[in-house]
Amino acid sequence: MRKGLAGQRLVAVFIAGMLLLNYPILSLFDRPLSLFGLPLLHVYLFSVWIGLVVAVAWIVERGAR
Numbered sequence: 001m002r003k004g005l006a007g008q009r010l011v012a013v014f015i016a017g018m019l020l021l022n023y024p025i026l027s028l029f030d031r032p033l034s035l036f037g038l039p040l041l042h043v044y045l046f047s048v049w050i051g052l053v054v055a056v057a058w059i060v061e062r063g064a065r
């Protein structure tokens with residue numbers, strides 16, 4: 001039962017990643033602004049990517065217990 005729940009959570013993270021890294025959302029951050037000296041789009045992309053990696057790691061580690 002626990003593996004099924006972890007699998008569902010991983011699918012949800014995958015779908016969230018697909019939505020967050022798709023064109024309509026990316027176009028919101030494609031502006032000539034910079035944050036900490038970096039383009040806003042790059043900051044958004046790396047933030048989402050790191051968030052997805054952390055979420056997957058948390059789900060996998062939690063499921064292993």
